[in-house]
Amino acid sequence: MQPGSIKKTISLAGSYTIDRAGELARELSEALAHSPDLELDISGVVEFGLSALQILYAAASSAASHGGSLKLVGTAQASLCDNLVASGFAPTGPLSAGEFAARLPGFGKVAQ
Amino acid sequence: MNEKFKETFREEAEELLGHLEDILLELEERPGDLELVNAAFRAIHTIKGSAGMFGFEKAGRFTHDLESVLDACRSGRKDVDKHLIDLSLRARDKIKALIAEDDSSAQFDAEALALMEEFRDSAAEAKPVEQRIEEPPAPKSATVKEAPRAKTKEALRSYRIHFEPARDVFHNGTRVLKLFDELAALGQLSSIPDVSRVPPLESLDPESCYVSWNSILTTSADIDAVKDVFIFVESDSKLRIDQLDTIDGDDSGPRKLGEILVDRGVVKPEDLGEALRSQRRLGEVLVERKVVTDSELQSALVEQAHLKQAQERQSEGPSSSIRVSSDKLDQLVDLVGELVTMQARLLRTSTDIADTGLSSIAEQLDRLVAQLRDNAMSMRMLPIGSTFNKFRRVVRDLSSELGKDVDLVTVGAETELDKTVIERLNDPLVHIIRNSLDHGLESPADRTAAGKPSTGTVRLAAEHSGANVVISVSDDGRGMNLTAIKAKAVERGILSPQDQLSEADALMLIFRPGFSTAQNVTSVSGRGVGMDVVKREIDSLGGSVSVESKAGAGSSIVLKIPLTLAIIEGLLIRVADEYFVLPLSVVEACMEATSSDTSNGTHLVRYRDDMIPFIDLKEYFAVPGAAPDGRQIVVVNVHDNRIGLVVDAVIGDNQTVIKPLGRMFRDAVGLSGATILGDGRVALIVDCMKIADSIPEREQKARAS
Structure with a gap:
């Protein structure tokens, strides 16, 4: 498969706490190695811990620096959003994944 | 004087007098409680002050003597005794009457004069106070000094919290995001995360923390409570909590963005001055000149918005309420009632048309209308x-x-x-x-x-x-x-x-x-x-x-x-071409009526091993037309007396919005109101209690035996 030719979609599901951080980071790195254009379907996600959010930020920043983009698709469940309200990452949900991504402060920018 | 202000005063005085009564009754049990004496004095003082202002001069004049006596009690020159409470309660009633009567030109009646006399005597009995200046007995428009405010609202403070968790904060199992939930539980929280230190995925350690926060918390809790949230992470993370100036309602206005930035140490005052001279939006200029980063600017903007909001809330009070005339509420309930009726029509039509799109809209609207109805009803609840x-x-x-x-x-x-x-x-x-x-x-x-x-x-x-x-x-x-x-x-x-x-x-x-x-x-x-x-x-x-x-x-x-009189759950029934609603709360059962039940001449029917009297609604309401076969009996239970009502058909349950009957039908026996059905037809609401009363004693007794 040629890099950059095909958009890959990964579906995430369940609770992403620190225990699954390594696993998630690996999965996204591998996917980004194939193509900098990546879609993440977050419809099944119940919770993102801070570690998982950092990985999303990092992945989005990597994708952008390689000329691609990391796009969130599907729906951000109410439980997912509500968990992130107090820390300023999200408004109360449910939201479309696009809206969710747009409200993540500084998401998708290339890290300095 | 504007009648509207008078009305407002009357309502408020009514409340205050009710409050005063409670205080006096409590004072009777605890005559030594100075707090209560003070409360009584404040209440009467407020009434006196505003009575004068709104042109209820007579009430104001009358109140004056009572106020003097309470003042004497307040300063310990007189003891509270049963006689005083008696007198005060009677005076309270009199003030109420005077305010209701609102005729300042009339003379005081004998009772009022006697009460005033007693109060003056009572005040005279009080121990003299050094250099006491007697107020003139008839203050034209009493000034409200130290107007007793409602208990001062809990002081709200705002804290600026900068939190930078240690890199290895995840290792000891800290769930960083949960800390913010704890903060949010203390009050009003705005947080802005700074993610600029998150590296690209290649160089990210998934188990390290790279995010830091700037938060603003407005709360009545003290700084220790805020610190307690971070008690388990404090040692190895960076935490700075600053208390911002107390917000008070009459402050000069929202804080300027520049002030906030300088205050945070992000911008030097001299940079600020320069940027301000450029006549453009300060934020843009500062970011352009790389004086602040985007994230620093964002969090300062959030702080500004937060403080503005907190200030507005503070001036509104923590649990703000507004006074609405009950007429308006009645109108609202009435309109909601119409809406419930229309909704039933929509639901029925959408079922007939069988269009999935329309049905789903009708169902969603149904839920909304139900919520609106409960909401409107709850507003009338006291x-x-x-x-x-x-x-x-x-x-x-x-x-x-x-x-x-x-x-x-x-x-x-x-x-x-x-x-x-x-x-x-x-x-x-x-x-x-x-x-x-x-x-x-x-x-x-x-x-x-x-x-x-x-x-x-x-x-x-x-x-x-x-x-x-x-x-x-x-x-x-x-x-x-x-x-x-x-x-x-x-x-x-x-x-x-x-x-x-x-x-x-x-x-x-x-x-x-x-x-x-x-x-x-x-x-x-x-x-x-x-x-x-x-x-x-x-x-x-x-x-x-x-x-x-x-x-x-x-x-x-x-x-x-x-609970409420406006909407009931009803059972919709039909007699010939007429529709009726029975309150579902009294309906116990429905059963088939056999011709032997209804034509055996006894007017009794067997129900659960019991003989109960029945009434044919067709006869009772003189509905024309022949009785069809296969009629139904609805068993209703009124005050533990069961009676059967014979109807042509039972249609089903119905959200019944009760409309009063017009004057013409006010004397109609056995009806308590009317309602409009989903298809626009009118159904009459049956008053089962009245119908039960019409059953002759003889049959009641047959039931009892």
Whole structure:
């Protein structure tokens, strides 16, 4: 498969706490190695811990620096959003994944 | 003077006077409580001040003497005693009357003059105070000095919290995001995460923390409570908590962005001055010149917005409420009622059309309308406690008049009921309480002789029970004398001497018109009006009354009242081409009517091993047309009497918005209102209580045997 030719979609599901951080980071790195254009379907996600959010930020920043983009698709469940309200990452949900991504402060920018 | 202001004053004075009454009654029990004396003084002072301002000069003048006496008590120059409380309570009533009458030109009546005289004497008795300046007795427009404010609102403080967790914060299991939930629980929180240090995925350690936060918290909690949130991470993470200047309502306005940035140490004052000179949006300029980063600017903007919001909330007060005239609420409920009706029509039409898109809209709208209905209804709900307080006064005055010692215990004052229902319950409850005090409770001597504590207890309790509120008035008096009740009923011709009545039925005799068993007619009760009026009023509220009594141990009267009068759950039925609604709360069962049931001439039908009387609604309401085959009997239960209502068809349950009948139909017996059906037709609401009353005694007895 040629890099950059095909958009890959990964579906995430369940609770992403620190225990699954390594696993998630690996999965996204591998996917980004194939193509900098990546879609993440977050419809099944119940919770993102801070570690998982950092990985999303990092992945989005990597994708952008390689000329691609990391796009969130599907729906951000109410439980997912509500968990992130107090820390300023999200408004109360449910939201479309696009809206969710747009409200993540500084998401998708290339890290300095 | 603008009539609207007067009306507002009247409402407020009404509240204050109600409050004053509570205070005085409490003061009677704890005469030494200076806080209460102060509260009473403040209440009367406010009334006096605003009465003068709104042109109720007479009330203001009258209040002045009472104020002087309370002032003397307040400064310890006079003691609070029973006489003073008595006097103050009477004066309170008089002030209320004066405000209601609103005629400042008229002379004070004898009672008012006497009261004022007494207050002046009372004030004169007070120990003199050094250099006391007597105020002129008729202040033209009294100035409100140190206007007693409602208890100062809890002071709110804002904290700026900078939190940078240690890189390895995840390792000891800290769930960083949860900390913010804890902060949010303290008050109003705005957080802005700084993610600029998160590296690209290639160089990210998934188990390290790279994010930091700037948060603003506005809370009544102190700084220690805020620090406590971070107690487990504090040592190895960076945490800075600064208290911002206290927000007060009359501050100069929202803080400037520049101030916030300088305050945070992000921008140097000289940079700020330069940027401000460029006449463009400060934020843009600063970011452009790389003085601040985007993230720093964002968090400063959030802080500004947060503080502005907090300031607005502070000036509104933590739990703001507005006064709305009950007419407007009634209108709202009325409109919601129309909406419920239209919604039923829409739902029905959408089912007929069978369009999935339309059906789903209709269903969603149905949910919304139901919420709106509950919401509109809840706005009319008031805690019954406001009425309970009035009864404290009733009990106090009556017990001293009757020479009995009585404690009033109230339970469930927070129970909510429709405003109209509460208002209409007032008189019946007064009757019941008077009866309890007068007939139920014995004199202290009799009580001691019977081995009871000399102080009697009247218990007033309210609680929710399904769609009803149950209100009970119980006393620990002598209980009802069944023999005397029966004898009286015979004497009054209500009962024939041969009649055998169950205990419960005999007790219900007290609700018959013209019934009274008091040995001697007192000014309090015993005129034979009262309990029948109570029953009528409760019936008209759609409620029920029951009595329990135990000789020597007391009696209790239990009222069961529906929560609201405006919308009921109904059962829709059809008789020929006419539609009727039966309140679902009384419906017990539906069954097929066989022709032998309805044509055997006895007007009795078998229901669960029992014979119950029935009424053909077709005959009762004289609906024209021949009776079809396969009719239905709806069994309704009215005050534990079951009766069958014969109808042509049972259609189903129906959200019934009750509309009053027009004047023409006001005297129609057996109908309590009308409603509009989903298809626009009118259905009449059947008053099952009235119909049950129309059943001849003979059949009632057949049922009993």
